[in-house]
Amino acid sequence: MSNAKEILDFKQQLELQDSSFPMLQILDETGNIVDQEGFERAGLTDDQLVELFKNMLLSRQVDIRCMKLAKQGRMGFFGPTAGQEASQMASAFAFTDEDWLFPGYRDLPQIYSKGWPIWKGLLWSRGHYFGNEYTTDEGAEVKSWFPQIIIGAQYVEAAGVALGLKKRKKDAVAFVYTGDGGSSQGDTYEGINFAAAYKAPMVAFIQNNGFAISTPRNLQTAAEHLAAKGWAAGAPSIVVDGNDAIAMYLASKEARAWAVAGNGPVVIEAITNRLEPHSTAGDDPLRYRTKEDLEAWWQKEPLLRMRKLLTDKGLWDDDKEVAYVAELDARIDADIKKANGVEKQKISNFLKNTLEVPSQVMAEQIQKFESEGK
Numbered sequence: 001m002s003n004a005k006e007i008l009d010f011k012q013q014l015e016l017q018d019s020s021f022p023m024l025q026i027l028d029e030t031g032n033i034v035d036q037e038g039f040e041r042a043g044l045t046d047d048q049l050v051e052l053f054k055n056m057l058l059s060r061q062v063d064i065r066c067m068k069l070a071k072q073g074r075m076g077f078f079g080p081t082a083g084q085e086a087s088q089m090a091s092a093f094a095f096t097d098e099d100w101l102f103p104g105y106r107d108l109p110q111i112y113s114k115g116w117p118i119w120k121g122l123l124w125s126r127g128h129y130f131g132n133e134y135t136t137d138e139g140a141e142v143k144s145w146f147p148q149i150i151i152g153a154q155y156v157e158a159a160g161v162a163l164g165l166k167k168r169k170k171d172a173v174a175f176v177y178t179g180d181g182g183s184s185q186g187d188t189y190e191g192i193n194f195a196a197a198y199k200a201p202m203v204a205f206i207q208n209n210g211f212a213i214s215t216p217r218n219l220q221t222a223a224e225h226l227a228a229k230g231w232a233a234g235a236p237s238i239v240v241d242g243n244d245a246i247a248m249y250l251a252s253k254e255a256r257a258w259a260v261a262g263n264g265p266v267v268i269e270a271i272t273n274r275l276e277p278h279s280t281a282g283d284d285p286l287r288y289r290t291k292e293d294l295e296a297w298w299q300k301e302p303l304l305r306m307r308k309l310l311t312d313k314g315l316w317d318d319d320k321e322v323a324y325v326a327e328l329d330a331r332i333d334a335d336i337k338k339a340n341g342v343e344k345q346k347i348s349n350f351l352k353n354t355l356e357v358p359s360q361v362m363a364e365q366i367q368k369f370e371s372e373g374k
């Protein structure tokens with residue numbers, strides 16, 4: 001029976017939207033376990049906890065080095081990642097090498113965690129075609145698409161691949177990342193809607209890092225939760241503390257299991273924060289956010305909590321960290337050297353790698369440039 005008073009209570013409906021997405025959190029801001037049952041449900045062994053933290057450290061060290069290279073004018077395009085190590089690395093940790101990754105331009109760390117060499121990421125940054133080769137140094141395929149620059153487009157691509165995986169009866173999913181800004185893009189909703197309609201195995205991450213360049217979250221959308229975009233498509237949708245690696249891993253693992261079992265997509269909004277500029281192309285965050293806000297988020301950054309958890313468990317200490325960071329830095333040095341030593345890209349290389357089958361005009365251009373040695 002219809003109840004006009006309740007149905008037409010718009011204010012109550014807004015309140016219901018607000019309270020419908022409680023945030024999943026296993027580790028609080030100081031690294032204490034606040035949901036023991038959730039921690040056990042994540043089922044991470046001690047070795048896995050250490051491996052996950054090492055992945056997060058890798059991401060941080062690459063970021064620190066790339067920021068330096070950018071200041072020296074030695075990077076191409078770079079989207080800083082500090083602050084997003086849990087939302088990126090702990091989510092990716094829940095997927096297998098058979099799952100297909102669809103990253104955005106800030107999501108190179110997740111591809112590294114699948115075995116993609118850092119030197120290729122550096123070349124992607126410079127627009128070199130080697131940077132679009134998704135293989136390990138040993139030549140094994142890395143199941144990742146290129147980091148998408150067109151905001152939201154990766155959602156449509158992921159939905160299509162997810163349907164393909166389902167039709168081929170693969171035990172695999174597509175997992176895809178966009179940002180708070182990306183959640184306003186038509187493609188993002190269309191991808192979720194398509195995957196839900198076809199029950200395609202897709203796990204969709206919206207990394208709510210507070211800003212879309214200079215646009216703050218509160219101006220992005222009137223929706224109280226970005227996860228609500230998934231509800232509109234009929235997909236289970238949750239909000240997770242994106243600076244809590246254990247919560248991110250647990251949510252991702254369970255979303256994957258749901259999707260791969262044939263139930264369709266899950267949408268995960270990760271609440272995190274971008275602690276650096278949007279990109280290294282001249283953005284100054286202090287023109288649109290306060291120093292106090294930034295400092296408050298640095299206190300909540302994900303490495304602090306994981307380090308505390310591991311230290312409390314006797315799995316990590318300062319000496320281990322110093323030694324591991326030195327190992328990472330040596331690896332990054334070697335990768336920078338390798339990227340710098342790669343033969344310069346020719347115009348013909350670039351054209352040959354644009355389309356699988358070049359158009360007639362392009363084929364003529366390739367021939368012309370090749371004959372000129374360009």
Ligand SMILES: Cc1ncc(C[n+]2csc(CCOP(=O)(O)OP(=O)(O)O)c2C)c(N)n1
Binds near residue numbers: 149181213274
């Ligand atoms: C379709 C499209 N529109 C606009 C842009 C320009 N642009 C690049 S990054 C960006 C902000 C994206 O913010 P968000 O999705 O929150 O991701 P974040 O950069 O915070 O990781 C915009 C508008 C673009 N790349 N693609």
Ligand SMILES: [Mg+2]
Binds near residue numbers: 209
């Ligand atoms: Mg953002």
